[in-house]
Amino acid sequence: MSIYGVTKGTKFEEQIDKNGKGEEQGAGMYAGLAYLAKERGLDELSEVLLKIAADEMRHAGIYAVFNGHINQDIFEFLKKIAPVESNAFESLNQFASKMRGIGLEDAAKQIEAIAVDERRHGELLKNIVDKQSK
Structure with missing residues (x-):
C-alpha cells in the first residue's frame, strides 16, 4: 500500500507539513555543520553529520509523500x-x-x-x- 497522500485533508496534514519543514531545516543545518567539521579537520565527525543530514532529508521526503506534495x-x-x-x-x-x-x-x-x-x-x-x- 502506498503512503502517497494518506494525510492530505486529514487533521494531521498541518503537523505533517511542519514536521517536513523541520526535517528540511535539520538537513541543511547538519550538512552545514558537516562542512565546518570537515574544514576543521574533523573528518569522522563530518561523515557522521552528513549521514544524519541524509536521514533528515529522507524524513522530509516521506512527509512530503504523506501529504501528496510530490x-x-x-x-x-x-x-x-x-x-x-x-x-x-x-x-x-x-x-x-x-x-x-x-x-x-x-x-x-x-x-x-x-x-x-x-x-x-x-x-x-x-x-x-x-x-x-x-
Missing part, C-alpha cells in the same frame, strides 16, 4: 527539472563573480563548485529520462 509522474517531473538544474550553472557562476567582486574569493569558489554540481545533476537527470524513454 509529483507522482517521476519521469515527467525529472524531464522538467533537468534543464533547471543544468541552467543553474550559468546563473551561479555569475553570482560567484559578484561575490568575487567584493573580495569573497573562497565563497566564490564554493559557489562555482555548487554550479558544477548543478550542471552534473542536470546531465544525470537528462540521461535517466533519455534512458527511460527508450
